[in-house]
Amino acid sequence: MTVTAIIVAAGRGTRAGGDIPKQWQMLKGRPVVAYAIDCFVQHPGIDSLVLVVHPDDAANARWAEAQNLIVVTGGATRAESVKAGLAAVPSGTQKVLIHDAARPLITPDLIDRVLGALETHQGAAPAVQVTDTLWHGEGSLVTGVQDRTGLYRAQTPQGFHLAPLRAAHDAGTGEETDDVAVARAAGLDVAIVEGDEDNIKITGPGDFARVARAMRTTMDIRCGNGYDVHRFGDGDHVWLCGVQIPHTRSLMGHSDADVGMHAVTDAIYGALGMGDIGQHFPPSDPQWKGAASHIFLQHAVALATENGFEISNVDCTLVCEYPKIGPHQDAMKAVMGAFMKLDSSRISVKATTSERLGFTGREEGIAAIATATLIKT
Numbered sequence: 001m002t003v004t005a006i007i008v009a010a011g012r013g014t015r016a017g018g019d020i021p022k023q024w025q026m027l028k029g030r031p032v033v034a035y036a037i038d039c040f041v042q043h044p045g046i047d048s049l050v051l052v053v054h055p056d057d058a059a060n061a062r063w064a065e066a067q068n069l070i071v072v073t074g075g076a077t078r079a080e081s082v083k084a085g086l087a088a089v090p091s092g093t094q095k096v097l098i099h100d101a102a103r104p105l106i107t108p109d110l111i112d113r114v115l116g117a118l119e120t121h122q123g124a125a126p127a128v129q130v131t132d133t134l135w136h137g138e139g140s141l142v143t144g145v146q147d148r149t150g151l152y153r154a155q156t157p158q159g160f161h162l163a164p165l166r167a168a169h170d171a172g173t174g175e176e177t178d179d180v181a182v183a184r185a186a187g188l189d190v191a192i193v194e195g196d197e198d199n200i201k202i203t204g205p206g207d208f209a210r211v212a213r214a215m216r217t218t219m220d221i222r223c224g225n226g227y228d229v230h231r232f233g234d235g236d237h238v239w240l241c242g243v244q245i246p247h248t249r250s251l252m253g254h255s256d257a258d259v260g261m262h263a264v265t266d267a268i269y270g271a272l273g274m275g276d277i278g279q280h281f282p283p284s285d286p287q288w289k290g291a292a293s294h295i296f297l298q299h300a301v302a303l304a305t306e307n308g309f310e311i312s313n314v315d316c317t318l319v320c321e322y323p324k325i326g327p328h329q330d331a332m333k334a335v336m337g338a339f340m341k342l343d344s345s346r347i348s349v350k351a352t353t354s355e356r357l358g359f360t361g362r363e364e365g366i367a368a369i370a371t372a373t374l375i376k377t
Contacts, residue, residue: 003045003047003115004049005049006049006097006099012054013202015203016205021054027211033051037049037051039106039107040097045112050072055073058073078176079169079174083169086166095162097115098159098179099156100156103156105200113194114193115159118159121189122189123161123183124159125155125178126192127193128196129151129152133145134148164188167186168182168186220375222375224270224271224371224372225270226264228262230366233251234249235247239256240318242294242335243331245328255281258293259368260318260349262296267370267371272303304374307376309374309376310376311342312374313346314342315371315372316348317352320367321353330344333348
């Protein structure tokens with residue numbers, strides 16, 4: 001075992017607002033610190049992981065989802081917390097990477113750059129060169145301009161060889177703001193590696209939204225197809241995409257036989273990889289006899305939401321000679337949108353004939369084809 005990552009999560013983070021420290025607040029359904037934990041745990045160059053928490057947080061289970069994690073309590077300052085983490089690293093550790101819990105957008109490439117620099121330096125840390133003009137100010141007035149030559153914005157993880165960093169912390173004042181300051185005070189050389197503009201540290205309330213926007217670059221986009229057919233039988237109306245249309249015959253089925261809504265529902269199930277209507281609502285079950293098809297559609301939409309997806313759009317094509325669909329398209333889009341909680345502009349309902357060919361051409365039934373796009377950001 002040679003490399004241990006230490007995530008410092010003992011701060012209180014009061015500037016970020018909220019009822020709990022920022023590292024434990026939820027970001028897209030997970031605690032902020034969980035993203036950094038995942039990145040280190042999954043990186044092949046990291047052999048172990050130490051999480052340093054505040055004593056008040058030691059009894060909770062906010063990190064319970066992480067595997068092979070060493071949890072220790074920190075001190076009153078960042079330096080004391082890092083020293084607690086250094087004391088807890090497993091035997092055999094030769095190098096350490098120290099990371100802020102409030103930086104959830106760390107990447108494997110950034111870790112690689114730090115580890116690579118440690119092959120030839122006692123310490124290495126990522127940074128982004130300052131490109132904006134810097135001012136001195138007093139109150140609301142500019143009082144001067146700062147030369148930005150050679151200035152960088154520091155980031156984490158900051159990497160070091162273990163033994164010299166321990167010695168540097170033992171000799172430090174305990175008031176240093178990061179481990180680069182501790183190392184330099186002890187005379188260690190620290191290499192600068194290329195940082196990442198998205199490696200944002202959550203400090204104020206607005207930073208949660210900034211991080212969430214940056215996370216959108218890793219979208220999970222799913223597409224699903226649905227196809228359904230129902231034959232005609234006796235009756236005086238049909239249900240299509242939630243709208244009752246007068247007709248000389250009705251569509252036959254175990255439910256209300258809404259072929260359009262069934263196709264859209266199956267398209268959503270398909271995008272989720274969760275089967276079809278028959279699996280969730282078996283036609284052999286008498287409770288679904290004559291059921292309104294929006295029950296099935298709303299179930300599919302709820303599954304998408306539970307799994308973190310938003311429905312981007314759906315497209316449904318009805319294949320039939322009669323009834324004519326055009327006069328009812330807007331109503332169909334409105335009804336479908338209401339059941340899906342989706343703006344009708346994101347719903348397409350259209351129709352085509354089969355040029356009098358096949359069972360639809362002979363007016364024996366209606367077919368529907370649908371596509372649904374789901375997005376998780």
